[in-house]
Amino acid sequence: MYILFTLVIPLITAALCAVIGRNNTKAASYAAVTGMTFSAILATVYWFVNPNVSAGLDSIATAIGLSSQGLLVAYVVTLIGTFIVWYSFSYIGQAGRIYYPLLLVIISTTAAAVISVNVATFYVFFEIGTLSTAFLVTYRGGKAFEAATKFIILNSIGSSFTVIALVLMFVTYGTLNITLFGAVPSSAALLISLFLFIGLGTKIGVVPMHSWVPDTYSEAPTPVSTFLAGTVKAATAFVLIRFLFALHPTLDVVLLFISVTAVLTVGVAALMAYTQKDLKRFLAYSSIEQAGIILFAIGIGTSAAITGGIFQVINNMLMKSLIFLSVGAVIAATRQRHVDRLGCLAAKMPIVAAGFIIGALALSGIPPLNGFVSEYMILQAGFQKGGYYPLLSVILLVLTFVMFAGYIRIFQRVFLTVGEERTEVEVSYLSIYIIAPIVILSILCILLGVFPTPVVDAINKLSLAIVAG
């Protein structure tokens, strides 16, 4: 059944949009909104009402290498994807005939990639998503081509490392199915782990392979950069968790290397973010910082840390999407994205200001929001592990305060005080398609912070299965 809402409906809708969009771009955008909304409703019904319902598609899913493990993450991908399509409906308007098909392909392949247990199947979805993203980044033309160049070159290098890792997995274990991997000599595991980390790490934006992130996120249309920063990045981190822990044994030296890289990533991103005056570049660096926190959980490697890490993956999708969409709303309403040209927007855009501050506080790990719960779980696991990890946890904690200061600085300058250029900012009307996702995501960030237990319990079972293999 899950294959229907993660893959089939979005892909059929994408094909429909491509056909309709030739003659009628307005009808194509309506089709995209309807298709994704239908997919999200079906996913929600499946998830909350009757998880035993089957459309007879489960055997097809198994045959092509998809599994229901990780379905919670796929559900959140579909949900966020739906919000992105709603948002695009107002933000992009009547997009050309390639926008919606490519966006829907990225959403569906991301959702499918997180539930892939077959390395070849994962590779197909991973590559289709990467190539579609490259074309979507060029959507606005001009400077976007340079950003797309950086994106496709660095991500193709990353893809080459990933495919070498996947091929090595296949050769070493003799099967494509990661759930059937047994124990192998540590030498092969070391090589595979490093190639996998570099390959997927490039897509996640790990320092030093992060240079494509600020350019791509600032030049891509806001809904696209929102989906890339919030969802694709976190989903790739989730795939890294699943594939890395499918290797037995998972090597301590690899985990320590990942932890140190994670702290370095958080440090570089937090310091770079603080100096940014372009809102989208600021958020791009903050998304690198968030990726570092998830990687730190992977580096700790205990089941408690992985639970925190997967919860952080889900929270990142919600929090990062919320803050990106809030900034997108500011850009849509004012046609400005430079901090100095903005100011005093809280009174004019109270819902957007609330969305931004909820997202910023959640990302900074401030209670009672969802980011606090997952970041607390990760840091606690770091202190419990011993060795170098308590020290790394303390450094990480200090660096997240730097990022928190960055968020507060941006909030103050954009929403509270008059901008440095002291010009009156004109604010235009924002449609319900832009406001609704901000409101829903804000509510979800609060709800998951106050009542995290059901989700954490579900993740706990998943992480135990992943770590135990």
Add this chain to the structure above:
Amino acid sequence: METILLFGVLWVVLTVLIVILSDTRAALALLGLNLAVSVFLLTEVDIFGAVATAISGTVSAAIVLLAASRTRMPRQQLGAGLLVLAALLTIAISYLVAFSLHIQLPAGHTSEGYFLVILFGLSLLIIVSQRSILKLLLGILVLESIATLILAWARNAALFTAVSEVFVVLITLTIAFIAIMDFAEYDSIDGTELTKLRG
């Protein structure tokens, strides 16, 4: 053993040529590399892999040649002499790395492993030493060739081989298209120059 030595040396020579030559000639060297890989797979009785590599290798080289004809190669960052020196140094370092790791190379494929590590080193040299986007693409394609060669070690790999070769062509097509669009927009495919546009 003699076969792998012969092919290994051929792969390394062709990859060194990719490092040194201009975009167009380097694309021809890539074609040579892909065909050499294909013939090697044929000697390993991997007929499907050989055919798939030959097709994807020829198509991707043709795409790079087409893109090179529609763009202008930027000035090389390093002179030919320096590139030859860098290539020789890379081969030496890669050999030492392979030697120190040789216990980790799969049994029965140790000799191939040495050549793959050298090819890997040379592909990284292409990526770090070149300005032309098309040259960077060629570096990526050498990395993909390494994956193809490793895949030949597995049994029942036809599906994975087919999938990976299809994506080799798609990646080539995408990067070549973006390079042509870059040239139309900025009159350059110099990666370093394009990055400076943003300040």
